[in-house]
Amino acid sequence: MTRTKINEPARDIPVLMEADIVVVGGGTTGPIAAIAAARRGKKVVLIERFGSLGGILTLGLNTKPSGALIGGIPLEIWNLARSAGGAGDDYMATTKTGGVKIASPTDPEIMKMLLTRLCVEAGVQILFETFVSAPHVEEGAVTGVIIESKSGRQFVGAKVLIDCSADADMAAKANAPFVMGAGNAEQTMQPVSMYFIMKNVDLQRLADWARTCDDVPARAIPADVEGLAYGLWLTGFNGMLRRFQAETGVKLQRDNITLKTADGQMYVNATRVLGVNVFNPPEFTAAILECYRQIEGVSRFLKERVPGFEAARLGQVSPILGVRETRHILGEYTLTGPDSRGETRFDDTIAADVSALDIHDPKGGDVDFQSMPPYEIPYRCLLPQGVEQILVAGRCISADHEAHARSRNMPACMATGQAAGVAAAIALEEGVRVRDVPVKKVQAALRELGMPLRAEEIRAS
Numbered sequence: 442m443t444r445t446k447i448n449e450p451a452r453d454i455p456v457l458m459e460a461d462i463v464v465v466g467g468g469t470t471g472p473i474a475a476i477a478a479a480r481r482g483k484k485v486v487l488i489e490r491f492g493s494l495g496g497i498l499t500l501g502l503n504t505k506p507s508g509a510l511i512g513g514i515p516l517e518i519w520n521l522a523r524s525a526g527g528a529g530d531d532y533m534a535t536t537k538t539g540g541v542k543i544a545s546p547t548d549p550e551i552m553k554m555l556l557t558r559l560c561v562e563a564g565v566q567i568l569f570e571t572f573v574s575a576p577h578v579e580e581g582a583v584t585g586v587i588i589e590s591k592s593g594r595q596f597v598g599a600k601v602l603i604d605c606s607a608d609a610d611m612a613a614k615a616n617a618p619f620v621m622g623a624g625n626a627e628q629t630m631q632p633v634s635m636y637f638i639m640k641n642v643d644l645q646r647l648a649d650w651a652r653t654c655d656d657v658p659a660r661a662i663p664a665d666v667e668g669l670a671y672g673l674w675l676t677g678f679n680g681m682l683r684r685f686q687a688e689t690g691v692k693l694q695r696d697n698i699t700l701k702t703a704d705g706q707m708y709v710n711a712t713r714v715l716g717v718n719v720f721n722p723p724e725f726t727a728a729i730l731e732c733y734r735q736i737e738g739v740s741r742f743l744k745e746r747v748p749g750f751e752a753a754r755l756g757q758v759s760p761i762l763g764v765r766e767t768r769h770i771l772g773e774y775t776l777t778g779p780d781s782r783g784e785t786r787f788d789d790t791i792a793a794d795v796s797a798l799d800i801h802d803p804k805g806g807d808v809d810f811q812s813m814p815p816y817e818i819p820y821r822c823l824l825p826q827g828v829e830q831i832l833v834a835g836r837c838i839s840a841d842h843e844a845h846a847r848s849r850n851m852p853a854c855m856a857t858g859q860a861a862g863v864a865a866a867i868a869l870e871e872g873v874r875v876r877d878v879p880v881k882k883v884q885a886a887l888r889e890l891g892m893p894l895r896a897e898e899i900r901a902s
């Protein structure tokens with residue numbers, strides 16, 4: 442007998458706890474949302490399926506916001522990381538459209554500890570190793586979430602839910618509308634990748650060589666040795682990669698690769714798998730195996746062809762696959778390409794952002810990484826249609842495929858998390874739905890946190 446489905450009997454679910462605000466996903470965005478809400482005195486529960494905070498930023502070994510952190514809690518966190526030796530100076534990276542100010546990469550281990558400490562100090566109840574399987578919706582409004590842990594299935598009550606799952610899991614399961622990737626028939630989406638670390642790299646030798654190498658056109662190379670620990674960033678190697686593949690028969694998937702340092706170790710962004718349905722477990726697993734194969738090939742390329750890597754060894758492979766794009770919610774407003782190029786001003790802006798445009802060609806071509814003017818993100822991009830008391834923050838906000846190439850960057854994700862936390866708290870203080878929160882009050886609170894909200898403010902700074 443071939444089974445296509447089974448029947449799960451209905452059952453009562455024990456209530457584990459009640460919260461004012463539940464934040465789903467303790468990745469790049471979720472901790473910022475949780476801290477912002479808890480600092481306003483709300484009872485916040487932050488639920489994370491893994492055993493540490495930071496998501497792609499830390500576990501994913503990403504480490505580097507592709508833009509400046511311009512204010513608020515994200516900047517506070519980076520400054521704390523800096524004073525703990527977990528980040529260096531910001532730097533200017535060259536791109537084909539000009540310079541981009543990049544916040545220093547951070548040491549993922551220091552960042553995990555820091556995010557956790559700030560959550561605990563703010564009074565956030567973290568639930569690690571807990572998967573949120575569904576939101577609970579009553580009369581069109583979210584009233585809590587169903588969680589799964591070693592204890593089985595339990596319920597956490599919430600007056601507001603902030604979906605920082607990156608895939609809009611909660612909004613989608615609450616039947617809010619969304620599109621996958623570009624929302625076209627092919628569901629065009631940026632590819633997945635897996636970071637890894639090479640240890641024992643001679644950074645000085647690499648920097649000296651890269652300064653004179655035409656094959657590494659996008660780069661930041663600090664003048665001093667100390668700066669190399671956090672400030673060395675190199676993108677390119679296109680010609681060298683082509684020659685290596687032709688001469689060895691090793692098949693890699695990217696035209697170029699990116700290297701960057703954090704705490705003196707080399708973080709490598711060089712793998713790629715196209716067209717993966719990340720919601721299909723066997724396909725997801727196959728993508729991880731393909732990344733492992735590519736990591737072996739790229740490590741060999743680096744050791745054999747790039748000065749400074751002669752004695753290098755594989756230091757760590759990220760325990761998670763890096764997913765760039767899946768669902769985009771269809772919110773009260775969808776950020777468009779022109780908006781993300783800085784062409785629109787919004788009355789309900791909740792963040793200004795100056796992240797780079799960063800598109801990995803869904804069809805496998807080169808990476809388009811460009812400096813762009815600052816732009817604004819409106820509150821309505823965080824508000825899913827059709828379901829009440831839920832906000833979405835992070836990479837799955839309501840933005841089209843082009844705008845997402847900017848808003849998926851970590852500075853923008855963290856800024857939307859901060860805004861969602863503040864807005865959820867203010868909605869509860871005012872006794873209104875999150876859809877009806879007085880945006881002017883949210884903006885005033887964000888300004889008190891030191892967050893610029895207007896594109897012109899960043900231009901001027």
Ligand SMILES: Cc1cc2nc3c(=O)[nH]c(=O)nc-3n(C[C@H](O)[C@H](O)[C@H](O)COP(=O)(O)OP(=O)(O)OC[C@H]3O[C@@H](n4cnc5c(N)ncnc54)[C@H](O)[C@@H]3O)c2cc1C
Nearest residue numbers: 466468469470490496497507573607763764835836850851
């Ligand atoms: C390979 C790669 C390279 C990138 N490079 C850069 C870069 O150089 N600079 C830059 O600024 N940006 C970069 N980005 C983009 C950026 O890192 C991400 O878009 C951003 O970190 C996403 O933040 P997030 O909080 O939305 O998601 P995540 O950081 O992925 O966090 C989501 C969290 O939710 C948890 N979660 C998900 N579902 C559930 C559930 N049902 N229950 C419980 N927990 C759940 C996850 O475990 C995770 O911790 C890159 C992305 C990738 C994949």
